[in-house]
Structure formats: C-alpha cells, structure tokens
Amino acid sequence: MERISSGIKGLDDLLNGGIPSGHTVAVIGPFGSGKTTMAMQFIYYGLNNNEKCVYISLEEDRDSIIKTAKEFSWDFESHIDKDLLLVKLDPEDAKSTMTRIENDLSQEIADFGAKRVVLDSATLLTMMFQEEHEKRRILFLISNAVKKAGATSIFTGESKPDNPMVSRDGLLEYVADGVILLNQIPLKEKYELRLVLQILKMRRTNHSRKMHPFYIGEKGIEVLAEIDLL
Numbered sequence: 695m696e697r698i699s700s701g702i703k704g705l706d707d708l709l710n711g712g713i714p715s716g717h718t719v720a721v722i723g724p725f726g727s728g729k730t731t732m733a734m735q736f737i738y739y740g741l742n743n744n745e746k747c748v749y750i751s752l753e754e755d756r757d758s759i760i761k762t763a764k765e766f767s768w769d770f771e772s773h774i775d776k777d778l779l780l781v782k783l784d785p786e787d788a789k790s791t792m793t794r795i796e797n798d799l800s801q802e803i804a805d806f807g808a809k810r811v812v813l814d815s816a817t818l819l820t821m822m823f824q825e826e827h828e829k830r831r832i833l834f835l836i837s838n839a840v841k842k843a844g845a846t847s848i849f850t851g852e853s854k855p856d857n858p859m860v861s862r863d864g865l866l867e868y869v870a871d872g873v874i875l876l877n878q879i880p881l882k883e884k885y886e887l888r889l890v891l892q893i894l895k896m897r898r899t900n901h902s903r904k905m906h907p908f909y910i911g912e913k914g915i916e917v918l919a920e921i922d923l924l
C-alpha cells in the first residue's frame with residue numbers, strides 16, 4: 695500500500711510507516727492541544743517534498759497562517775500559489791461557504807493537483823449550520839472533493855468537552871478514514887499537564903493503540919514512542 699509521511703517526527707512509526715495515501719485523517723483534541731500545529735507540519739513536510747498542498751482555513755487569514763508557520767521557522771509564504779493554495783472560508787456566511795464548497799472547491803483542489811489537503815477546522819465548518827443534515831452534507835462534500843483529487847488530508851476537530859474521545863459534533867469521525875486523538879492529561883502528583891496522542895482508528899493499516907506523549911517545540915511536534923508519563 696502507498697503511504698505518505700505525516701511529517702511529524704515519531705508518528706510514522708506508530709502508523710506502520712505513514713498515513714495510507716488518500717486517507718482523510720481527523721485530528722481531534724481540545725483547544726491548545728496542537729491540532730493546527732500538526733496540520734501545518736503535515737503541509738510543511740509536503741512543501742519540502744515538492745508536493746502541491748491546499749490549506750483550507752476558517753479561523754486564520756493568509757497573513758495569520760504565514761505568521762503561525764513562521765513561528766516554527768516554516769516558510770509558507772514563498773510557496774503560496776505555486777505549491778501552496780490557501781483557501782479562506784468565511785465562517786459568518788453559511789450560504790456562500792456552502793456554494794463555494796459545492797461549486798468550486800472540488801475543481802480548485804483537483805486543478806491545483808493537490809497531494810495534501812488540510813481543513814482547519816472541521817468543527818467551525820459544521821458549526822455554521824443548524825441542521826444535522828447540513829452539517830453532514832458539508833463534511834461529505836469537502837471530504838469527497840479531497841478524495842476525488844486523490845489527496846491525503848487532515849481535518850482538525852474540537853473534542854467534546856465532556857468526552858475527549860469524540861469530536862464535538864460527533865460527525866467528523868464518520869467521514870474520516872483515521873482518527874488521531876490529542877489531549878492534555880495531568881501528571882500524577884505533579885501540577886503539570888502533559889500532551890498525549892493516541893491513534894483511535896486508521897483504516898487499512900495496523901497501528902499503535904497506546905497513548906504516546908508528545909512535545910511542541912521549536913521544530914513543531916515530536917511524538918515519543920514509549921510512555922513514561924507518571
């Protein structure tokens with residue numbers, strides 16, 4: 695099976711060599727758990743590997759995305775419109791966002807020749823719509839667009855506050871071929887939270903089911919193989 699590197703140090707080993715090509719992977723976690731960082735690192739690896747990448751954002755505009763990446767010394771700016779297509783969707787305007795996704799986005803992603811796509815965040819996208827069927831529809835439209843282009847993707851999502859094992863809307867898991875959970879857990883008898891990651895599902899491959907600690911440092915995310923948490 696063809697795989698692509700996640701670009702995250704330590705993660706490919708836990709996935710038996712990388713993300714199966716063409717998968718949509720949901721990266722789910724509470725605020726500040728590293729979802730955007732992981733998504734950007736996935737894109738950064740692609741850019742360095744001469745792959746075309748599409749970054750769809752609902753939160754950040756172009757300048758903010760460039761700035762966030764720059765904090766990790768990841769140069770996005772010089773790739774824009776050449777290998778990197780930034781798509782800003784307006785979270786205030788449900789109608790135009792739905793139309794854009796329905797009519798143009800699929801073609802844009804395919805025409806650009808995208809190998810990697812990020813959607814940050816799927817939760818904000820579904821939150822724009824009131825009805826459950828609209829939420830489902832928008833997620834399926836966007837994941838079908840990515841699949842049609844043959845790209846591999848990361849969709850970020852907030853976890854449910856009362857159950858960090860599932861996404862806030864409970865829908866993202868169902869369009870995803872893989873689910874990676876990020877979380878912050880308290881260390882025993884220490885007044886500190888430790889970032890941890892766990893692969894809940896990854897279709898068509900074996901993978902680690904353990905909880906792995908990870909760090910966010912100057913070069914982004916590094917996942918550790920073994921747990922020494924407590």
Ligand SMILES: Nc1ncnc2c1ncn2[C@@H]1O[C@H](COP(=O)(O)OP(=O)(O)OP(=O)(O)O)[C@@H](O)[C@H]1O
Pocket residue numbers: 723724725726727728729730731732765766910911912
């Ligand atoms: N340059 C950096 N060096 C080290 N750690 C950083 C750096 N930038 C961010 N972080 C850490 O990463 C955390 C935020 O990560 P990120 O924005 O990826 O999370 P998120 O899950 O996308 O959050 P949100 O739900 O708010 O969008 C920060 O709270 C901080 O702890």
Ligand SMILES: [Mg+2]
Pocket residue numbers: 729730731814
């Ligand atoms: Mg974020």
